[in-house]
Amino acid sequence: MIKQTYLDDQPAFIASGPTNIDGQETRMLTLIFRTPPCAYNQCTMCGFDNNASGKIKDQNIANQYKTGISTANLTGVRKLDLPTAGSFYNDDEMSPASRKYLFREASMLPEVEHVMVETRVDYLTIEKVLESQEQLREDQEFELAIGLESANDQIRNQVLRKGLSRRGFEHFADICQETNSRLRAYVLIGAPTLTKEQVIADAVETARYIYEVATARGIDTFVAFKPMFVPKGTELEIQFNEGEYELPTLWDVVEVIKRTTELKCFQPNSIWVGMYDENLSNDRVTQNCGECDTEVSKAIIKFNGTQDLSELEKLTCECKGS
Numbered sequence: 198m199i200k201q202t203y204l205d206d207q208p209a210f211i212a213s214g215p216t217n218i219d220g221q222e223t224r225m226l227t228l229i230f231r232t233p234p235c236a237y238n239q240c241t242m243c244g245f246d247n248n249a250s251g252k253i254k255d256q257n258i259a260n261q262y263k264t265g266i267s268t269a270n271l272t273g274v275r276k277l278d279l280p281t282a283g284s285f286y287n288d289d290e291m292s293p294a295s296r297k298y299l300f301r302e303a304s305m306l307p308e309v310e311h312v313m314v315e316t317r318v319d320y321l322t323i324e325k326v327l328e329s330q331e332q333l334r335e336d337q338e339f340e341l342a343i344g345l346e347s348a349n350d351q352i353r354n355q356v357l358r359k360g361l362s363r364r365g366f367e368h369f370a371d372i373c374q375e376t377n378s379r380l381r382a383y384v385l386i387g388a389p390t391l392t393k394e395q396v397i398a399d400a401v402e403t404a405r406y407i408y409e410v411a412t413a414r415g416i417d418t419f420v421a422f423k424p425m426f427v428p429k430g431t432e433l434e435i436q437f438n439e440g441e442y443e444l445p446t447l448w449d450v451v452e453v454i455k456r457t458t459e460l461k462c463f464q465p466n467s468i469w470v471g472m473y474d475e476n477l478s479n480d481r482v483t484q485n486c487g488e489c490d491t492e493v494s495k496a497i498i499k500f501n502g503t504q505d506l507s508e509l510e511k512l513t514c515e516c517k518g519s
């Protein structure tokens with residue numbers, strides 16, 4: 198009982214790393230909140246349930262925020278990312294009072310210029326976004342994130358069971374446009390059933406779709422690639438353990454980045470690659486031969502800040518292939 202109370206006052210995960218804001222290298226702090234489980238809870242690769250707790254009250258959210266902010270290094274952090282175990286705008290997962298509290302707190306961080314939250318489109322309304330923005334300072338930009346994963350309907354809704362239509366995604370983008378928010382879309386690298394070449398093509402094609410949707414609405418976007426990892430207790434874990442699923446390599450990730458920057462509709466300084474597994478995977482992550490993993494991972498993380506492709510192009514190893 199004591200342990201449970203203690204955990205409910207701790208963020209599920211804290212990470213800090215490079216990102217780029219409008220051409221400038223900076224840092225993003227991610228505080229993942231322990232919240233009630235995702236009400237949808239059907240995606241085949243999702244391990245966020247491991248971060249959830251059914252007993253969370255407003256006071257726990259406040260305590261998690263205070264713990265996270267006091268333990269994190271805020272030096273140079275201009276972007277604050279506040280993910281949950283599900284949807285930020287589902288009132289049953291994050292109450293309106295807690296949302297208000299978090300934005301008010303964020304408005305008091307003088308160096309933070311961007312604030313980001315993630316939600317399924319089902320819970321997103323213009324009113325909720327405006328309420329959130331009201332709490333922020335005028336110079337703080339708001340970013341709304343959604344897990345699109347793949348622009349391919351079959352991959353997104355049959356293989357990954359996202360339950361998200363293209364229309365739903367475009368409605369999300371409409372709300373970003375109407376509320377002057379930046380759109381961030383997560384793109385999976387490594388959906389099951391795809392060959393290596395298809396994995397790369399699917400991620401690049403998804404990026405293309407996101408840029409086109411954003412540009413058509415005159416909004417800025419971030420394409421946030423998530424190289425797959427295998428979280429505990431998921432359908433993906435079963436497939437992985439039975440030898441039916443193989444993770445992509447870090448070289449595949451580098452190739453996806455390279456091809457994305459070559460897209461005609463590419464928006465400069467708009468790529469981010471999620472290189473942490475939130476302690477959910479038992480090290481079953483996208484990786485290379487073992488010899489070059491540290492170097493290539495570090496280079497990708499650095500790229501998040503610099504957006505300089507030439508650093509990635511210099512990388513080499515016997516395992517890279519031609």
Ligand code: SF4
Nearest residue numbers: 235238239240243283
């Ligand atoms: S990926 Fe998102 S929507 Fe899907 S089950 Fe996980 S938290 Fe819910």
Ligand SMILES: [Zn+2]
Nearest residue numbers: 486489514516
């Ligand atoms: Zn290697």
